[in-house]
Amino acid sequence: MHYEGTLYRPPSEAGSLIFQVTIGCARNTCTFCSMYKDKRFRIRPMDEIERDIWEAAARYGNQVRRIFLADGDALILPTDQLLRILDVLQNAFPAAERVTAYGAPADVLGKSDLALTALRGAGLSMIYMGMESGSDEVLRRVHKGVSAEEIAAAGKRLKAAGMALSLTMIAGLGGKTLWQEHAVASARVVSKIRPDYLGALTLMLEPGAPLLKDVQSGAFAMLSPEEDLEEMALFLQNVTSPGTVFRGNHASNYLNLRGTLDADIPKMLDAIQTVQNNQNFKPEWLRGL
Ligand code: SF4
Structure with a gap:
């Protein structure tokens, strides 16, 4: 099997067999991201x-249950090619229960409803989509390349096609100047989409992420752990998305939160308050991406 460069996958795909159907990210413009900056x-x-x-089938055959298509946005492939891949996967791994991939909002919007439904029918059961923020201003500043409205439209279309949707947001992405807008607008977009899963991670900048230069020059101010949790509380106070499984237990987060929206929001707000009162945030040395 052939792998090129560093391989990234969502935490929940740790046990999946991964195939690189693309190399890198077609956009590669997001200033907080360093994942594919070294790949063309x-x-x-x-x-x-x-x-x-x-x-892989010759080696693992019937043991494979989950498959993840990498790299950054496999959904950018022409629909015909994706359908062909899904067909080969089905023949090669008859016991596989799901095939998932990253999908950028623009790639979703670039496919017709018919194409998305056909992909779902062929076995593509879940898409991981980065919302990052629901604020147009934050999205513009980090060069995400799509608006909040486009993200909401893409999320809704994936769900209408019958695919499960795992959405990601990045706490702290608005920095000290836009944290309130980031929290409230993100809650608004999540409430519109009502994704099956919502993952929250906290902004951490690795070498190679363009935003790091803004931090070093003072143009962008990162949130303190206390401010970060205040932002998360504001998000939770504004979101309405019953049934969404919320995973805020990423290694980058200052506090592990987990629950189902909206039922577990009071419990998560209490947990935030307790950590704020005791000032016992996850130490920096325990954080990671
Ligand atoms: S966040 Fe996603 S879309 Fe943006 S550069 Fe990184 S991989 Fe590409």
């Missing part, structure tokens, strides 16, 4: 992908 984007040729799949 390309779609891998179909014969290479098929070779990888059959090689």
Whole structure:
């Protein structure tokens, strides 16, 4: 099997078999992200992908239950090619229960409803989509390349096609100047989409992330742990998304939160308050991406 460069996947895909159907990220503009800055984007040729799949099938065959398509936005592939890949996967791994991938909002909007439904029917069961923020101003500043309205539209279309949706937001992305807007607007977009899963991680900048230069120059001020949790509390006070499984237990977070919206919001707000009162945030040395 062939892997190129560093491989990234969502935490919940830790046990999945991963195939790189693209290399890198087609956009690569987000200033908080360093994941694919060293890769030039390309779609891998179909014969290479098929070779990888059959090689893995010979080795793991019926043991494979979950498959993740990498890299940054596999949904950018032409629908025909994705359908072909899903068909080969189904034949190679008959016991597989799900195939998932990252999908950028623009890629979702670039596909027709018919195409999304066909992909769901062929086995693509869940998409991980980065919302990052529901604030247009924050999205503009971090060069996300889409508006909050487009993100909401993409999320709703994935759900209408029958796919599960795992949405990600980044706490602290508005910095000290836009934290309130970031919290309230993100709550608004999540409430519109009502994703199946919502993952919250906290802004951490690795070498290679363009935003790091703004932090070093003083143009962007990161939130303190206390401010970060204040922002999270504001988000939780404003969101309405019954049934969404909220995972705020990423290694980057100052406090692990987990629950189902909206039922567990009071419990999570209490947990935030307790940590604020005791000032016992996760120490920096325990945080990671
Ligand atoms: S956050 Fe996603 S879309 Fe933005 S550069 Fe990173 S991989 Fe690409």
